[in-house]
Amino acid sequence: xxxxxxxxxxxxxxxxxxxxxxxxxxxxxxxxxxxxxxxxxxxxxxxxxxxxxxxxxxxxxxxxxxxxxxxxxxxxxxxxxxxxxxxxxxxxxxxxxxxxxxxxxxxxxxxxxxxxxxxxxxxxxxxxxxxxxxxxxxxxxxxxxxxxxxxxxxxxxxxxxxxxxxxxxxxxxxxxxxxxxxxxxxxxxxxxxxxxxxxxxxxxxxxxxxxxxxxxxxxxxxxxx
Amino acid sequence: xxxxxxxxxxxxxxxxxxxxxxxxxxxxxxxxxxxxxxxxxxxxxxxxxxxxxxxxxxxxxxxxxxxxxxxxxxxxxxxxxxxxxxxxxxxxxxxxxxxxxxxxxxxxxxxxxxxxxxxxxxxxxxxxxxxxxxxxxxxxxxxxxxxxxxxxxxxxxxxxxxxxxxxxxxxxxxxxxxxxxxxxxxxxxxxxxxxxxxxxxxxxxxxxxxxxxxxxxxxxxxxxx
DNA sequence: AATAAATCATGACAAATATCATATTTATAA
DNA sequence: TTATAAATATGATATTTGTCATGATTTATT
Numbered sequence: 001x002x003x004x005x006x007x008x009x010x011x012x013x014x015x016x017x018x019x020x021x022x023x024x025x026x027x028x029x030x031x032x033x034x035x036x037x038x039x040x041x042x043x044x045x046x047x048x049x050x051x052x053x054x055x056x057x058x059x060x061x062x063x064x065x066x067x068x069x070x071x072x073x074x075x076x077x078x079x080x081x082x083x084x085x086x087x088x089x090x091x092x093x094x095x096x097x098x099x100x101x102x103x104x105x106x107x108x109x110x111x112x113x114x115x116x117x118x119x120x121x122x123x124x125x126x127x128x129x130x131x132x133x134x135x136x137x138x139x140x141x142x143x144x145x146x147x148x149x150x151x152x153x154x155x156x157x158x159x160x161x162x163x164x165x166x167x168x169x170x171x172x173x174x175x176x177x178x179x180x181x182x183x184x185x186x187x188x189x190x191x192x193x194x195x196x197x198x199x200x201x202x203x204x205x206x207x208x209x210x211x212x213x214x215x216x217x218x219x220x221x222x223x224x225x
Numbered sequence: 226x227x228x229x230x231x232x233x234x235x236x237x238x239x240x241x242x243x244x245x246x247x248x249x250x251x252x253x254x255x256x257x258x259x260x261x262x263x264x265x266x267x268x269x270x271x272x273x274x275x276x277x278x279x280x281x282x283x284x285x286x287x288x289x290x291x292x293x294x295x296x297x298x299x300x301x302x303x304x305x306x307x308x309x310x311x312x313x314x315x316x317x318x319x320x321x322x323x324x325x326x327x328x329x330x331x332x333x334x335x336x337x338x339x340x341x342x343x344x345x346x347x348x349x350x351x352x353x354x355x356x357x358x359x360x361x362x363x364x365x366x367x368x369x370x371x372x373x374x375x376x377x378x379x380x381x382x383x384x385x386x387x388x389x390x391x392x393x394x395x396x397x398x399x400x401x402x403x404x405x406x407x408x409x410x411x412x413x414x415x416x417x418x419x420x421x422x423x424x425x426x427x428x429x430x431x432x433x434x435x436x437x438x439x440x441x442x443x444x445x446x447x448x449x450x
Numbered sequence: 451a452a453t454a455a456a457t458c459a460t461g462a463c464a465a466a467t468a469t470c471a472t473a474t475t476t477a478t479a480a
Numbered sequence: 481t482t483a484t485a486a487a488t489a490t491g492a493t494a495t496t497t498g499t500c501a502t503g504a505t506t507t508a509t510t
Contacts, residue, residue, distance in 0.1 A: 063365075069371075069372055071368045086357075088350075088354060089354055089358055094364060117346065117353070119346070121344070124350065131353065131356045131357060135310050135360045135363060138360060138364055139288075140288075142298050142363060142367055142370060142412075143290070143298065146370060146412030147292070150466080179488065179489090187370065189469075191469080191470095191488095191489085198490080211487080211488080374497095375497070403456095413497075414497070414499075415457095416459085416499080419460085423458095435507095436457080436458080
């Protein structure tokens with residue numbers, strides 16, 4: 001199993017604030033695991049006993065409603081920590097985490113994280129900054145949901161995915177989402193999302209190859225009103 | 226000016242995790258101030274040089290859009306800290322804070338807060354828990370905005386305000402909001418909010434005395450589909 | 451108290467979005 | 481490979497919500 005102190009993934013998250021000794025200790029009790037596309041990492045209501053450090057892949061955090069929709073609130077990619085919010089508030093999770101492609105994660109037990117939060121103020125502060133950032137993102141999403149049209153939200157989502165998660169060599173978005181996933185990010189019906197995507201295609205903003213989407217005019221997408 | 230170490234308000238926020246010495250130090254450099262109803266405490270884009278501890282009153286955190294609407298993301302009441310997110314992420318504020326009634330706040334400079342975050346892990350952890358809680362709230366709001374109708378969201382808002390901020394002796398909600406404020410919380414047009422309130426009135430769920438709203442059937446409101 | 455300015459309220463209509471139906475295409479499995 | 485299921489696509493229509501107009505109240509100001 002890999003050693004945390006040598007793992008480059010930690011550069012992208014709060015674990016970088018830990019000392020070498022702390023990392024060695026964590027390395028000794030972490031569990032490395034592989035998760036297949038579509039698998040649920042944790043469910044809504046589940047009590048988390050640690051955090052996941054995402055070494056590879058991407059997952060969605062979403063909440064199911066009675067009517068069968070599940071709203072995607074956030075996507076967590078390679079390099080980020082998963083489950084830190086629930087761990088810290090010591091409540092059960094309010095969201096479900098589902099792998100969007102094959103993933104590789106390390107599970108770090110709660111006791112280790114809490115010990116380091118107590119001892120290492122740099123680590124605490126780094127987690128605090130992460131959370132502050134997530135909170136800003138969430139507040140911005142609330143505003144978008146309230147004030148922007150489905151068309152605008154979908155355009156922004158495509159631009160966000162392109163900017164944040166990148167593209168394949170052929171130019172298609174590297175994160176492969178179903179039309180339903182797009183609808184669940186934007187907060188609309190699947191048919192509405194499909195309709196808007198078709199329109200973007202007609203307007204030359206995107207092109208599609210099967211379910212793969214290629215952004216043809218990123219600036220144009222960002223200008224969508 | 227009052228002394229922080231004797232102030233009971235701190236029991237309700239992270240400042241309770243500070244030691245007596247730390248509180249005495251903060252007490253020496255805080256600024257007590259009164260803010261009138263409608264006054265802006267800080268604007269979107271403003272860089273905050275400290276946090277506000279709300280001793281009395283209530284304010285809204287909102288974001289203005291081009292079309293003139295401003296979405297209310299959160300309300301901060303007596304006992305809570307204001308501005309901690311922006312302070313910690315060391316970015317300018319993404320939201321504007323506006324007093325909803327006359328307020329009394331203490332301003333604590335950034336340097337003091339940061340010093341204590343470095344030295345006192347209990348304080349760090351308490352702030353972390355606060356932020357985790359706010360993040361959960363925001364994520365829940367995103368889901369509501371996506372999956373519930375204006376009617377449901379307004380019913381929940383009324384129930385939330387009643388449960389969280391209480392009522393006057395005559396049973397009316399103690400937080401007095403305009404119809405426009407309700408619309409801006411729910412994320413709808415003012416006319417739509419008014420229409421739904423009128424309907425709630427017809428259905429006997431609420432009654433109104435001028436702009437004051439009295440909840441007549443809280444359980445019923447919570448059952449609104 | 452009278453006037454002006456906000457705010458609240460409601461109707462009529464328009465626009466955005468959801469729902470239902472039904473092809474068509476693409477993926478999956480026997 | 482073919483059968484089967486799942487995902488994508490699009491039309492028709494219903495529902496929700498927004499916008500504009502207008503009047504009634506309430507609140508603030510002179």
